[in-house]
Amino acid sequence: MELRSIIEEINKEQQAVGGIKNVVWLAAGGSYGGFYPGDYFLNQEASEIRSRNITSNEFVKAPPAFVGKNTLAVICSMRGTPETIEAAKLAKKLGAATIALYVDESELTEICDYQIGYDSVAVDSSDFSKTNSAYGLKIAMLVMDVVEGYEHIELALENFKAVNNIYNQAVTKIRTKAIKWAIQNRESTSVHVMASGATFGAAYVFSICNIMEMLQIDSPTVNCCDFFHGPFEVIDEETSVFLLIGEGNNRSNDERADRFLKEFGGKKVFRLDAQDIGINKFDSKVSEHFNHLIFSPILNNVFMRELAYQIKKDYMTRTYMWKAQYN
Template sequence: MNIQEQVADITKQAAQKLRQNGKLENVVWVAAGGSFGGFYPAQYFMDHESVKVTSESFTSNEFALNIPKYVGNNTLAIFCSMRGTKETCVAAKKAKAAGATVIALYVLESDLTKISDFNIKYESIAEDTSRTEHVNSSIGLMLAMNIVNETEGYPNYKEAMHGFEIVDAIYRRAVKVTKPLAQKWAQQNADRNPIYVMGSGPTYGAAYIFSICNIEEMLQIASPTINSCEFFHGPFEVLDKNTSVFQLISVGRLRAADERAVRFLKQYGGDKVYLLDGKEIGLNDLDDSISEYFNHILFAPILNNVYMRALSKVTSKDYNTRRYMWKVAY
């Protein structure tokens, strides 16, 4: 059974369990940090494709401290944590106590896998041996696609599942293309602080993870995330010829927003502005009906495994070191 079949099977089982007390009416996606950002493509897909099932995403501690009143017997609650982050486990317990059916995405077994009704093991995005369709963001997106297909039918389901069959090969080619580009970017931005990261729509989650997990957590460099659409409502006032900006250009309906930002960056920014286009990393190799939803699936590992590592090398900062995480009480 491949991962697409495994996810489809678990979705069907979860839907059947929900029907014992009612039906699948709403989904919540709950996680912290990079895992929270990894659910962005799933939420984006639900926002734009789901008619019958409502969907919201929450960072774990917000959910744990203030669980929505609608969470109950008709809720599918999907959690993600590599090692069983404390607040994610607390949030899962509260969802389960409220009557929700719980699915957990995990790497190492923990309290989270004990709490959940169904578990799906994923592979870390940071491991070069991990297959792209097996990382948490891919599995989250698969779950979203299967939820819609199960409840109302998703007309591009076949094309989407085929996309997961070929996305790893596309990613491997993109790594080869971007490595020399990343080296040049890192050399040009080694002394820049902050580094702004911009994206919109289907790339915003990848931009967010690149900022908070890769640049800030791993390299201890300030890195605000800016939505390309919101750039013109305040943030563009910080732009000058020395500002470091990393702009993601998506494939799909939000591309126009990214291109608008690019035009302004080219006119008023300097040589610290960097553009990474989805078309250049292989998103056009996917069927047009589903390529938009795969933006994050390709951007996120390239940013983590190519660009972050290149900046780490140039700045001589070991990306495995931390100041506070896992070291002090928080």
């Protein structure tokens, strides 16, 4: 079923309670971070729709009171994470319409009302306009258009067609810089990742999934705006900082952080500018919302892999995941 048709059908079914009024994004780990673009889009662009991105087990233990029969729950798990399945069950129990985003079928796809298969961000042959983040963003844009209208919907949908080419060009362009960064950081015991606005989700996924989970290196994620309200106190000439400079309204906040780091940081400060990886090629009316779709796979598939090579780390190994009991 075509994506717009799914949204229109859900909105029609919920007309008795006023149509879609709320969207909740439910997932864990990288899938949770991957929903940042869709949630950010609705919070920035929509005037009537309430949106909230919630990690699965937090939703299970403390679901927001607004979740009910006028809610769309978009739920993502690559292979069927148990707590995400529980979140889907609860969303349905509370009356929400449910859409599952998945790679492998699981109990999640059995539970949810609609199912959308996506391409993994970590697979080189993927269509990067069809990742979980891309589908989340597209769902957000279509929900807004169906419910209250979105003046740039056709332009935005057209720009999705450019995602794959921009990503592939960025991989080639940025690899040399990624190798230099990895060599410079092969002895680092901590890597601070900084971003703001529409890029923050990509920074978060890079920290918790790529650097901490896959490489087992400590990695705090810092919002460029809050950097000046505490975190900048740890900066010295040896601090490893990976700064994302995004496209859009918050670019000036990233640039402010960059000015400070140029003055007080050292040789281990690295800047990855959206313009260096082609995000400025998207139309300026919508480019802000495409930051994550290029940043996140570049960070995973180029920077993480290059650092793994330099530290001689098999990034598929884990200490606790899939081994220790934590339920």
